[in-house]
Amino acid sequence: MKKLLFWWSKLKSTFWFVPVWIIILGIALPFWLVYLDSMQAVDPKGAWKYLFPGSPDAAKNILSTIAGAMIGVAGTVFSITLVALTLASNQFGPRLIKNFMYDRINQTVLGTYVSLFIYCLIVLNTVKDTDEFEFTPVISVFFALVMTLANIVLLIVFIHHVANSIQADNIIGKISKNLSQNLKTLFPEEIGEAADSNFDLEKIRSNYSYNLSLKSDKEGYLQYVDGDRLMEEVLEKDLYLELYFRPGDYVFPGKEMGKLYSYSKLKEEELKTIQKSFLTGKTRTSEQDAEHAIHQMVEIAARALSPGVNDPYTAIACIDNLSNTIAYLTTVKFPSPYRLGKDNRLRIYANPLTFEGMMGAAFNAIRQYAKGNPPVIIHLMAAMATLSDFTEDKQQKQIINKHAKMILNLAKTSIDEESDLQDLQKRYDAINGLKK
Structure with a gap:
């Protein structure tokens, strides 16, 4: 379960996660609004008639104008984001770029403008003005106008946010908050139950008949250790494990990450199962x-x-x-290097902070x-x-x-x-x- 939560956390932190969901909403919403238009005829009276399109040509003009403006502003937003990333990389270091990429406001603004562009294209395709049939999606066009006004406000918020986000004090404060x-x-951070007392490791090692190096099968930074799964594997196979690395350390294929002690020889499949408890990647994660x-x-x-x-x-x-x-x-209280299993025996000797x-x-x-x-x-x-x-x-x-x-x-x-x-x-x- 924790491993799934780790992958979900990584997925949410990608630059495209929020924009994709906003774009999906921009694709689904016009179908519902157009259906609403087809089921409910809208005949605005009084001042409202100036806000709703009165003919198919007016609806087409409005939607075309909004679509062109939105895709143009989306390009501007993308350019501003790239400029901010370049400034951040030069002044604060390339490893901080992902802090800007994962910024929710940047993602929301970009996704909203692209989404409204797609929305207008879909609604525009439903406007009909022929001898046999005439259809003006009044509600859908009005919604596009409302979202356009909201996007103008959002653009101002975005520019203000970018100006603040590249200030050193704000960057430092955000990193400090995330660190805390x-x-x-x-x-x-516990893998099993932490024990405070010291153990005679040499004596514990001597109790086992075999020892085997636990080597990495991939290269990169150790990003995550599935502690629950690792402890289950060690308990199931009646092992004792000493870990030499912790998340944040760099490993490469064949590097000894630890040593396994067992009463019988471990099969290759059993070793690979234990190795699955360790996830590596090209960058460090928090x-x-x-x-x-x-x-x-x-x-x-x-x-x-x-x-x-x-x-x-x-x-x-x-x-x-x-x-x-x-x-x-x-x-x-810093974590103890000694991890006990459910049987109250030392099962893992970790390399803690x-x-x-x-x-x-x-x-x-x-x-x-x-x-x-x-x-x-x-x-x-x-x-x-x-x-x-x-x-x-x-x-x-x-x-x-x-x-x-x-x-x-x-x-x-x-x-x-x-x-x-x-x-x-x-x-x-x-x-x-x-x-x-």
């Missing part, structure tokens, strides 16, 4: 990859710190949002790119001070102190102003609880 939602889903959105944020900061852009305030905004993410992680790994993913690259940029270095140290105050866990404090020490070492080699160095030293001493 993703983390709340992933922590804790469903089970908590570091994916962090890397997107880091990429924005790294580009902002490049000599060609030199935008430290965008990098500082990224640091603030990443600090908020890490602050949340200080309050959650750790606080140290998340800290490294968030701040290592930014620190390395911040060399020679005092405002960013100072802000990094301030972020470490905030995180140190936020957590009460001694191990987490040690990890934060380690990053603070690396930031201080960077400052000593890239900042010439003595007062800036003294300020950083004071912040570092405060993190370590030192007083001078």
Whole structure:
């Protein structure tokens, strides 16, 4: 079931999903409205007669005008979208393009204009003006007029939305929001029941007669692990599995993803069944990859710190949002590497996310790119001070102190102003609880 939900999530995130459904609606709706016109004659009175077509020629002119305008505006919308994608790719990185492609407003606008174009063509084909038969779909034409007015408003909304969507602060805020939602889903991420106690892995391995490497049969990024199915397979075949990879890691055919321990030799079919629990693709996804959105944020900061852009305030905004993410992680329980089956035996030893790994993913690259940029270095140290105050866990404090020490070492080699160095030293001493 979870695997189906993963595929459904991927399907919904494609650029064409929403437009296709809107276009299908644009194809189905004229048949119903034309049928309504054929069953109910409309004879508008008073001011209403100026809004409804009075003859087949008038209906044809209206529908032709709307159809031509809609397909023209659809081309304009598509061009604006491509310009926004190009700007986003150049300024924020090509991996952020799909964030714009999956934007629901962009998809809705494009689908609505194409849908109305198709709608007008279908209704136009029903207008008849011959000696034997005359038919004017009054309701259908009026609906086309209403949708045209709505699409004009939608175009204004679209232009406003595109202008906002390429602003750095809005992009960073959206990524941060998606990251926060993703983390709340992933922590804790369990395959079976998590165990907190340590196990003697060597002793557990020695209990089994055979071991076999679990190798990838495809190349690409590991996108999804069907934990429920994997645990069922391991329990059914009475196995013990050690995993070396997690979602977000790159694998290629023949790469050892883990090792299986069994009491009897596994058949090739049984091994392939277990391999089906792992899904790979050409890009990273956020469903089970908590570091994916962090890397997107880091990429924005790294580009902002490049000599060609030199935008430290965008990098500082990224640091603030990443600090908020890490602050949340200080309050959650990270998943245990030990996974127990229903029989209360250790069945899977996983490669889980750790606080140290998340800290490294968030701040290592930014620190390395911040060399020679005092405002960013100072802000990094301030972020470490905030995180140190936020957590009460001694191990987490040690990890934060380690990053603070690396930031201080960077400052000593890239900042010439003595007062800036003294300020950083004071912040570092405060993190370590030192007083001078």
